[in-house]
Amino acid sequence: MKQMLNQKLLKIRNLKKYYPVTAGLFSRHVGDIKAVAGVTFNISEKEIVGLVGESGCGKSTLGKTILRLEEPTGGEILYKGTDVTKLDQKGLRKLRSEIQIIFQDPDASLDPRMNVGDSICEPMVIQNIGDEKKRMIRVVELMEQVGLETRQANLYPHEFSGGQKQRIGIARALAMNPKLIIADEPVSALDVSIQAQILNLMMDIQERWGLAYLFIAHDLSVVKHMAHRIAVMYLGKIVELADKNEIFDNPLHPYTEALLSAVPSFKSKAKGRILLRGDVPSPLNPPPGCHFHPRCHRVLSICNKVKPKFIELADGHFVSCHLYKR
Amino acid sequence: MENVILKVSDLKTYFFTRGGIVKAVDGVDFELRHGECLCLVGESGCGKTVTALSILRLFDSPPGEIVGGQISRDGLDLAKCSLRQLRQIRGNDIAIVFQEAQSALNPVLTIGDQIIEQIRIHMPVDYTRARDRAATLLKEMGIPSAERVLSYYPHQLSGGMKQRVLIAMGLSCDPQILIADEPTTAVDVTIKAQILDIFHELKVSRQLSTIFITHDLAVVAEIGDRAVIMYGGKDVETAQVSEIISNPKHPYTSGLIECLPDVSKSTDRLTSIPGTTPNPIEMPKGCAFHPRCPKAMKICKQQEPPEIITSKEHKVSCHLYT
Numbered sequence: 037m038k039q040m041l042n043q044k045l046l047k048i049r050n051l052k053k054y055y056p057v058t059a060g061l062f063s064r065h066v067g068d069i070k071a072v073a074g075v076t077f078n079i080s081e082k083e084i085v086g087l088v089g090e091s092g093c094g095k096s097t098l099g100k101t102i103l104r105l106e107e108p109t110g111g112e113i114l115y116k117g118t119d120v121t122k123l124d125q126k127g128l129r130k131l132r133s134e135i136q137i138i139f140q141d142p143d144a145s146l147d148p149r150m151n152v153g154d155s156i157c158e159p160m161v162i163q164n165i166g167d168e169k170k171r172m173i174r175v176v177e178l179m180e181q182v183g184l185e186t187r188q189a190n191l192y193p194h195e196f197s198g199g200q201k202q203r204i205g206i207a208r209a210l211a212m213n214p215k216l217i218i219a220d221e222p223v224s225a226l227d228v229s230i231q232a233q234i235l236n237l238m239m240d241i242q243e244r245w246g247l248a249y250l251f252i253a254h255d256l257s258v259v260k261h262m263a264h265r266i267a268v269m270y271l272g273k274i275v276e277l278a279d280k281n282e283i284f285d286n287p288l289h290p291y292t293e294a295l296l297s298a299v300p301s302f303k304s305k306a307k308g309r310i311l312l313r314g315d316v317p318s319p320l321n322p323p324p325g326c327h328f329h330p331r332c333h334r335v336l337s338i339c340n341k342v343k344p345k346f347i348e349l350a351d352g353h354f355v356s357c358h359l360y361k362r
Numbered sequence: 363m364e365n366v367i368l369k370v371s372d373l374k375t376y377f378f379t380r381g382g383i384v385k386a387v388d389g390v391d392f393e394l395r396h397g398e399c400l401c402l403v404g405e406s407g408c409g410k411t412v413t414a415l416s417i418l419r420l421f422d423s424p425p426g427e428i429v430g431g432q433i434s435r436d437g438l439d440l441a442k443c444s445l446r447q448l449r450q451i452r453g454n455d456i457a458i459v460f461q462e463a464q465s466a467l468n469p470v471l472t473i474g475d476q477i478i479e480q481i482r483i484h485m486p487v488d489y490t491r492a493r494d495r496a497a498t499l500l501k502e503m504g505i506p507s508a509e510r511v512l513s514y515y516p517h518q519l520s521g522g523m524k525q526r527v528l529i530a531m532g533l534s535c536d537p538q539i540l541i542a543d544e545p546t547t548a549v550d551v552t553i554k555a556q557i558l559d560i561f562h563e564l565k566v567s568r569q570l571s572t573i574f575i576t577h578d579l580a581v582v583a584e585i586g587d588r589a590v591i592m593y594g595g596k597d598v599e600t601a602q603v604s605e606i607i608s609n610p611k612h613p614y615t616s617g618l619i620e621c622l623p624d625v626s627k628s629t630d631r632l633t634s635i636p637g638t639t640p641n642p643i644e645m646p647k648g649c650a651f652h653p654r655c656p657k658a659m660k661i662c663k664q665q666e667p668p669e670i671i672t673s674k675e676h677k678v679s680c681h682l683y684t
Contacts, residue, residue: 090550091521197638227405228577232621232634239631254550257580261623261632298555300580311559312552314506315520 045216045248046079046102046135051111053094053101057320069320071097073272074111076346079216084242084249086263086280088256088295090316094272095252096140099218102250103135104128115216133163136209140221142201146193152204153179153189159211178207182237199230206237216248223258235261256299260284265352268292271319271327274346278353288355290334326358334359367571368394368417368456368539373431373441375409375416378424382643386412388595389431391669394539399565399572401582401603403618404592407639410575411461413592414541416441417573418452435539454484457537461544463524467516473500474512477531484535499530503560522553529560533568540564541573546581558585579618583607588675591615594640594650601676611678613655649681657682 052075054068071094079085089095100106102113104120113120120131139145146155153175160171176186182203193201202222209217219238223231235258242249253259259266260280267277268291276289287293294310312331317323323330329339338358346356375387387409394400402410415421417433417440433440435456440448460466468476477496481487487495493512500508503526516524525545532540542561546554558581564570576582582589586603591612599612610616620633637654640646646653652662659681667679 090552199638227639228579228618229405229621229635230638232623232632233636235623236631236634256551257623295551298551300554300558300578300584309555309559311555315522315553316550 043081044078045081045083045116046250047112047114048078048102049076049112049114051075051098051101051113052109053097053106054109067320070272070322071319072101072108073319075269075272075274077267077274077277079248079250081215082242082246082248083265084251084263086259086266087250087252087269088254088259088266089269090254092316092319093269094319095269096220098269099137099220099250099252102218103132103137105137129163133159133212134214135216135218136212136214137218137220138202138205138209138222141225142198142205143193145205146201148193151190151192152184152196155193155204156189156207156211159208163212165212174211175207178210181210181241182207183233197230198226199233202226202234203237206234206241210241210245213245214247216250218250218252220252221254222251224253224255231258238262256295257301268295271316271322273327273356274354275328275357276353276355278355282350282353286353288349288353288360289328289357290332290359291328294331294333326356365396366393367396367435368573369432369434370413370417371432371434373413373416373433374429375412375421375426376429377421377426384642385595385645386426386642387416388645390590390592390595390597392590392597392600394571394573395588396571397565397569398587399561399574399585401586401589402573402575402592403577403579403582403589405577405639407642408592409595409642410592411543414458414543414573414575417541418456418458419445419448420458453480453537454535455537456539456541457532457535458541459528459532459543459545462548463521463528464516464548466528467524469516471515472512473514473516473519473527477512477527477534480531481534496530496534499534500527502533503527503530504556505530520553521549522556525549525553525557526560529557533564533570537570539571539573541575543575544577545574546576546578554581561585579607579622591618594645595642596650596679598651598680599676599678601678605673605676609676611672611676611683612651612680613657613682614651617654617656649679 051072053072054070056065057067057069058064059066075098087095097106101108108121115131123131156175156178157171179186184203223234226234251262263280266280266283267274270291276292287296294312297310310333314331325340325342326344329335336358344356344358346354347362348354349360371391373387373390377384377386390413402413404410416428428441431441474496478492481492481495496512497508500511505511505526546557574585582603589603589606590597591599593614599615610619617635621635623632635654640650648664649662649667652658661681667681669677669679670683671677672683
């Protein structure tokens with residue numbers, strides 16, 4: 037396993053995405069919303085990295101910034117050694133055939149006036165691949181792969197259920213033979229019985245095609261099921277990153293601890309739950325020092341003054357917290 | 363059964379639309395006992411929300427109509443009583459907390475105005491007393507600086523705070539029964555934990571009887587005393603929550619439990635229920651679940667399953683147990 041995962045596909049170094057906030061008649065710049073505030077991690081070939089965090093922590097923005105659907109403010113994104121942040125339009129188009137994205141809401145991401153076959157075919161048209169006949173064959177093949185019937189190719193999105201629409205989204209993402217798929221909460225809009233179908237499908241496809249996923253979700257149990265490694269994000273920063281079993285058996289960051297204990301489960305009936313006080317603070321005006329300190333149950337006196345560093349505490353287990361010293 | 367404070371029997375709520383008759387609720391039976399938390403569980407479109415709305419007749423009519431069944435509360439049939447009688451019940455005796463806090467609050471009124479309005483409609487108190495009461499309620503919900511929050515507008519609050527304001531509004535007239543429609547669905551895990559905690563507290567401190575609607579079995583395991591599993595507008599299984607989880611009888615219930623990814627175990631593949639929830643206009647004949655059921659038999663396609671009582675507190679509608 038280790039060896040197989042050694043080949044790094046994507047390296048992200050100190051990635052930042054700020055949204056400027058302006059006020060007044062002359063749009064004076066009054067501050068920045070630091071949606072992604074310096075994130076560093078890698079994704080290896082055939083690896084599934086789970087990215088979890090509460091709403092507003094910047095996980096979706098991070099996903100979009102990797103594809104440059106949002107322009108990064110700073111940092112590096114190295115895909116197979118090339119810096120994505122410096123690519124021109126032509127280079128970007130090529131990149132986007134190798135990195136694809138699946139969105140959360142299949143209703144909003146499919147064109148309601150385009151039949152499903154055309155929707156799946158569209159990426160191939162844009163990338164100018166094959167002729168019409170070859171594309172048709174490919175569409176049929178893809179629909180079978182994701183468990184849709186080929187006769188449904190002429191139907192429109194509203195004729196499908198939520199789970200089927202998500203299958204269409206997956207087929208479209210697969211059309212270009214990508215190496216990496218960014219899945220932005222692909223199952224959170226679906227019913228539980230349908231969620232399991234889609235998760236199984238994504239696992240099958242990952243194995244069959246040898247894909248890497250950046251799997252974004254707020255549901256820890258889903259992430260645990262899918263991912264090899266898990267990154268926990270809070271207010272624009274990754275606070276802990278480790279192998280999934282390590283995260284679940286030995287969480288270091290107090291935020292990870294609280295997240296884990298908040299997951300309702302059949303087995304552990306609310307014993308020793310860590311209740312976090314309050315809400316996620318505004319990213320426009322984050323608390324000084326460690327962003328988590330106002331809600332932390334293990335806060336130290338240093339936490340509201342100094343930002344903790346992101347350190348590798350054990351082999352492959354990174355954490356950003358003053359409780360731990362290398 | 364003693365202590366039953368609300369009894370719903372054979373409730374049928376249909377919506378008469380241009381596309382056909384939508385039998386959203388088609389024969390639901392359950393009873394709520396004093397001080398318990400009863401969970402209505404099911405996927406979208408199974409009729410759990412319409413069941414809740416039917417109790418207070420809060421759906422649009424037309425197209426919706428209660429076409430059969432009784433909802434008995436203190437000798438009164440809420441399904442047939444006059445609107446005037448129903449208005450005495452709504453909010454005062456049975457209150458409801460809606461899904462999606464964002465759309466349930468009025469964006470142009472302050473939080474205080476909205477809670478005070480409700481208190482003053484139902485109780486003979488002046489503005490100042492009502493305002494004090496509103497502040498006390500918000501404090502009970504664990505909202506810090508409650509006095510200040512009263513003057514806020516909904517957009518100034520986070521999702522978790524809005525949900526808490528809604529619960530406070532539901533409790534503002536000391537109801538006996540609280541219906542909570544997916545209060546934990548659109549919020550983050552840490553906020554979900556806070557809200558479940560509030561419901562725990564309410565059960566202990568107020569002896570409140572709650573009908574808790576959710577699709578999340580893990581939440582049910584945590585908060586529920588008994589659960590009603592719904593599918594296709596019908597209740598398919600009713601039992602104690604511990605019994606439902608350890609000994610599910612209906613294939614749909616066991617499917618729902620198995621398809622949840624559980625953090626405490628790691629499996630390679632999830633068991634999934636094939637197919638999708640049926641279209642309520644053309645429900646499958648016989649048992650509504652048979653096209654998706656792994657144990658379907660010949661009879662399932664032809665006859666609706668009868669309700670079978672397998673033990674004192676456990677009933678299930680499935681041909682497997684006849």
